[in-house]
Amino acid sequence: MAPVKGSTARDAVLDQLQALMFAVRGRLHQALREEAGRGAPTLTPLELRLLMGLGRRDSGLTQAELVQRSGRDKAQMTRLLHGLEQRGLVEREPDPADRRRLLLRLTADGRALRDTMEARRRRLVAGLLAGLGDDEVQQLGVLLGRLHDNLGPSADER
Numbered sequence: 001m002a003p004v005k006g007s008t009a010r011d012a013v014l015d016q017l018q019a020l021m022f023a024v025r026g027r028l029h030q031a032l033r034e035e036a037g038r039g040a041p042t043l044t045p046l047e048l049r050l051l052m053g054l055g056r057r058d059s060g061l062t063q064a065e066l067v068q069r070s071g072r073d074k075a076q077m078t079r080l081l082h083g084l085e086q087r088g089l090v091e092r093e094p095d096p097a098d099r100r101r102l103l104l105r106l107t108a109d110g111r112a113l114r115d116t117m118e119a120r121r122r123r124l125v126a127g128l129l130a131g132l133g134d135d136e137v138q139q140l141g142v143l144l145g146r147l148h149d150n151l152g153p154s155a156d157e158r
Helices: 009-037 045-055 063-070 074-086 108-128 134-151
Strands: 090-095 098-106
Touching: 009 045, 009 108, 045 063, 045 074, 045 098, 045 108, 063 074, 063 098, 074 090, 098 108
Parallel strands: none
Antiparallel strands: 090 098
């Protein structure tokens, strides 16, 4: 993406980040539509993110842990989880360590969809980072982390 005429490299960084995130999000939407066309449940990108997050922890997570990790409010998380449960992708089970708590886990269908989408995500990342060496990828990660740190905490994190 070429910088806007008269702007500096520093001015263009936000535009470049936004364009990149828009393109990546578009590819994820496309992948979700393609999988839905193959019979997979229709998911929003936010539902996919929740599915991927649950899939990283086989022991399950509580709804409170998901709220904390996602930055979403309790009501929104309740709606998201209800939709995923209705489609047979997530289930609630009592926590063996504390029967008062419920753990959320992926069902077999949820794990299968997560695995499919994870493979697609890996291909997207590989294409995105093509032509970059390991040192450049590491440097990019450090720089992106610094940009994130520079933002400071969001209003929800304060």
